[in-house]
Amino acid sequence: MIKIAIDAMGGDFGPRPIVKGAMLALKRKLFIPIFVGNKDEILALLPKRYRAKVSIVEASDVILMSDAATDAVKKKESSIYKAIELVRTGEAHGVVSAGHSGATMTLATLRLGRLDGVARPALATLMPTKSGRRSIMLDAGANVDSKAIHIAQFAIMGGCYAEDLLKIPNPSIGILANGEEPSKGNEITKEAFKILNGYKGFKGNVEGTDIFNGSCDVIACDGFIGNLVLKASEGVAATISQLIKDYIRKSPVAITGALLMRKVFKLLKKQIDYAEIGGAPLIGIKGCAIVSHGKSNSKAIENAIYQAITYVDTGVNEHIVSRLKELKNKEV
Amino acid sequence: MIKIAIDAMGGDFGPRPIVKGAMLALKRKLFIPIFVGNKDEILALLPKRYRAKVSIVEASDVILMSDAATDAVKKKESSIYKAIELVRTGEAHGVVSAGHSGATMTLATLRLGRLDGVARPALATLMPTKSGRRSIMLDAGANVDSKAIHIAQFAIMGGCYAEDLLKIPNPSIGILANGEEPSKGNEITKEAFKILNGYKGFKGNVEGTDIFNGSCDVIACDGFIGNLVLKASEGVAATISQLIKDYIRKSPVAITGALLMRKVFKLLKKQIDYAEIGGAPLIGIKGCAIVSHGKSNSKAIENAIYQAITYVDTGVNEHIVSRLKELKNKEV
Numbered sequence: 001m002i003k004i005a006i007d008a009m010g011g012d013f014g015p016r017p018i019v020k021g022a023m024l025a026l027k028r029k030l031f032i033p034i035f036v037g038n039k040d041e042i043l044a045l046l047p048k049r050y051r052a053k054v055s056i057v058e059a060s061d062v063i064l065m066s067d068a069a070t071d072a073v074k075k076k077e078s079s080i081y082k083a084i085e086l087v088r089t090g091e092a093h094g095v096v097s098a099g100h101s102g103a104t105m106t107l108a109t110l111r112l113g114r115l116d117g118v119a120r121p122a123l124a125t126l127m128p129t130k131s132g133r134r135s136i137m138l139d140a141g142a143n144v145d146s147k148a149i150h151i152a153q154f155a156i157m158g159g160c161y162a163e164d165l166l167k168i169p170n171p172s173i174g175i176l177a178n179g180e181e182p183s184k185g186n187e188i189t190k191e192a193f194k195i196l197n198g199y200k201g202f203k204g205n206v207e208g209t210d211i212f213n214g215s216c217d218v219i220a221c222d223g224f225i226g227n228l229v230l231k232a233s234e235g236v237a238a239t240i241s242q243l244i245k246d247y248i249r250k251s252p253v254a255i256t257g258a259l260l261m262r263k264v265f266k267l268l269k270k271q272i273d274y275a276e277i278g279g280a281p282l283i284g285i286k287g288c289a290i291v292s293h294g295k296s297n298s299k300a301i302e303n304a305i306y307q308a309i310t311y312v313d314t315g316v317n318e319h320i321v322s323r324l325k326e327l328k329n330k331e332v
Numbered sequence: 333m334i335k336i337a338i339d340a341m342g343g344d345f346g347p348r349p350i351v352k353g354a355m356l357a358l359k360r361k362l363f364i365p366i367f368v369g370n371k372d373e374i375l376a377l378l379p380k381r382y383r384a385k386v387s388i389v390e391a392s393d394v395i396l397m398s399d400a401a402t403d404a405v406k407k408k409e410s411s412i413y414k415a416i417e418l419v420r421t422g423e424a425h426g427v428v429s430a431g432h433s434g435a436t437m438t439l440a441t442l443r444l445g446r447l448d449g450v451a452r453p454a455l456a457t458l459m460p461t462k463s464g465r466r467s468i469m470l471d472a473g474a475n476v477d478s479k480a481i482h483i484a485q486f487a488i489m490g491g492c493y494a495e496d497l498l499k500i501p502n503p504s505i506g507i508l509a510n511g512e513e514p515s516k517g518n519e520i521t522k523e524a525f526k527i528l529n530g531y532k533g534f535k536g537n538v539e540g541t542d543i544f545n546g547s548c549d550v551i552a553c554d555g556f557i558g559n560l561v562l563k564a565s566e567g568v569a570a571t572i573s574q575l576i577k578d579y580i581r582k583s584p585v586a587i588t589g590a591l592l593m594r595k596v597f598k599l600l601k602k603q604i605d606y607a608e609i610g611g612a613p614l615i616g617i618k619g620c621a622i623v624s625h626g627k628s629n630s631k632a633i634e635n636a637i638y639q640a641i642t643y644v645d646t647g648v649n650e651h652i653v654s655r656l657k658e659l660k661n662k663e664v
Contacts, residue, residue: 068515128571129571130570130571130574130575141510144510144517144518144519145518145519176560177556177560178473178476178555178556178559178560183400185476185556186476186477186554186556187476187477207560207563208559208560208561208562208563208564208565208566208567209563209564209566209567209570210567211564211567212564212567212568212570212571213567213570213571221560222518223510224509224510224517224518224557225556225557225560227510227540228508228509228510228539228540228553228557228560228561229540229560229561229564230540231539231540231541232540232541232543232544232561232564232565233540233564233565233567233568234540234541235540235541235542235543235544235545235565236544236565236568236569237568237572238462238541238544238545239460239461239462239544239545240569240572240600240604242462243462243599243600243603243604244596244600247595247596247599247600248593248596251595251596253592253595254592254593254595254596256589256592257588257589257590257591257592257593257594257596258589258593258596259589260585260586260588260589260592261580261586261589261590261593262589263579263583263585263586264576264579264580264583264586264589264590267575267579268572268575268576268579271575272572272575
């Protein structure tokens with residue numbers, strides 16, 4: 001049975017939403033959660049009927065948000081470190097952490113290692129679109145100062161993810177740029193365009209608006225840019241939501257309107273809510289690591305666990321290795 | 333009196349919204365619009381009582397969206413070229429164009445020239461924020477592959493704009509990066525950070541979410557990144573609006589709710605609507621050029637004209653030259 005190591009201590013709200021998220025997942029999927037963290041705290045959150053269904057690995061330390069990602073390798077007793085070690089030793093198939101994301105990515109890359117042919121792993125996020133189908137943007141922030149070959153590899157890894165996990169038969173793949181024409185882009189993306197030219201599904205450059213209109217399944221970019229686009233998008237959604245709330249508060253008529261529109265807002269929230277996705281996989285490592293938001297609620301953790309299970313189930317890693325080999329042969 | 337050259341032909345909807353926008357502006361501000369374009373078409377849109385208040389300069393050619401920006405210098409009979417020439421020769425104080433933005437920026441840079449000390453002009457956009465106060469993001473797409481000194485100059489030019497045009501006494505200035513700590517950023521932004529360190533108002537790195545929360549007045553970034561952030565933000569807003577409309581359409585209760593919330597949506601639209609701002613100034617050139625969206629309606633053109641008038645009125649260009657000189661002296 002699939003075993004998922006779960007960093008119980010990393011989230012902003014302590015182990016409660018994390019343990020609860022795992023219990024929710026247990027109701028719908030067959031897997032064994034291995035909680036890593038303070039045993040007493042975890043047990044206290046676990047009703048008796050669940051105790052036989054889970055494992056617990058004691059970890060006495062936690063990597064704090066104020067710690068540098070690079071110091072994570074030294075904190076061998078931390079919950080993230082130990083959770084990732086379980087994947088390295090084969091005791092778990094994948095890991096979910098809502099802790100320090102830089103530390104998780106650094107540890108997963110260094111301790112588990114990169115897949116054959118992968119120059120840099122990438123953080124992949126699923127973005128909501130008008131069409132309802134999600135697009136994948138990567139790298140969303142694992143690395144900065146990417147070279148052209150890195151961006152080309154992100155595109156290919158994202159394509160494998162779209163095929164295997166999102167079940168999109170022939171995913172369209174684009175490079176994020178400041179215009180669709182091949183002449184657009186910066187030095188790096190123009191070179192990445194040349195590497196990907198002719199690759200199956202590659203449709204060339206896509207623009208910022210294309211991330212959310214559903215016109216492209218896989219969108220590759222440097223992690224510095226992916227982070228900014230992601231944060232800016234979250235900022236826009238939060239600002240719109242805040243402005244609507246502020247305006248409503250000032251008008252009784254609008255309050256009534258908002259009540260009648262409650263279902264609409266609920267559907268909208270479901271569509272753009274982070275918790276519906278649960279986490280971003282770090283693609284390109286040997287194994288499976290899902291990076292969840294520090295503010296994850298139990299629903300987000302539940303969904304992150306489903307993501308990890310599917311990731312392991314599909315064998316997307318082998319797919320990535322063989323596709324990257326093809327690209328390399330093409331280059332030679 | 334201030335004279336504003338207006339490219340009457342460049343917009344996606346022909347001269348109608350442009351001429352109308354200028355007439356709206358004439359009702360509220362003292363200035364002389366100099367329309368550049370097809371004289372007959374412009375006259376046909378102009379009621380008799382306006383004819384004495386405007387000038388018209390014939391231009392027989394238009395730069396098409398399919399034209400390359402670099403070809404614009406050859407199209408000397410085009411409305412954009414001729415409108416910019418009016419600024420160069422001193423016949424107009426500023427220019428507004430909703431035409432080919434790449435052509436407008438290229439022509440304005442090459443024909444008007446850069447201000448003393450400016451390495452690269454930048455396109456500055458005003459972003460809506462939660463607080464209601466707008467933040468300025470630049471470069472929004474005039475250049476790609478910016479070097480550190482370019483980004484530092486964008487920051488300083490944006491600061492002058494905030495002081496003079498937005499009347500913010502001590503604007504806070506940030507560099508757009510993937511985290512607030514000085515250790516965050518890519519190679520270019522880290523170097524720009526060092527150049528700006530100690531500059532009045534400089535608060536260090538700001539994140540993507542900071543663009544819309546009102547925590548920073550001036551946000552400097554490379555134009556490739558600015559373009560992507562801008563387009564992605566527009567995409568999010570459009571997607572949310574589309575999803576709300578789709579959901580409403582399916583429910584009579586929600587339709588009623590939406591009617592009661594009409595005023596809220598109207599206020600929201602006003603807050604995030606492009607037309608409320610009207611255009612983005614190209615900062616750093618000798619003169620004043622406002623780049624409007626191709627899809628500008630008359631209200632957008634009206635506001636773009638107000639922007640041009642204020643830009644000319646405030647003498648922001650002299651301010652920029654003296655501030656950049658200070659930075660240079662500091663470096664030496």
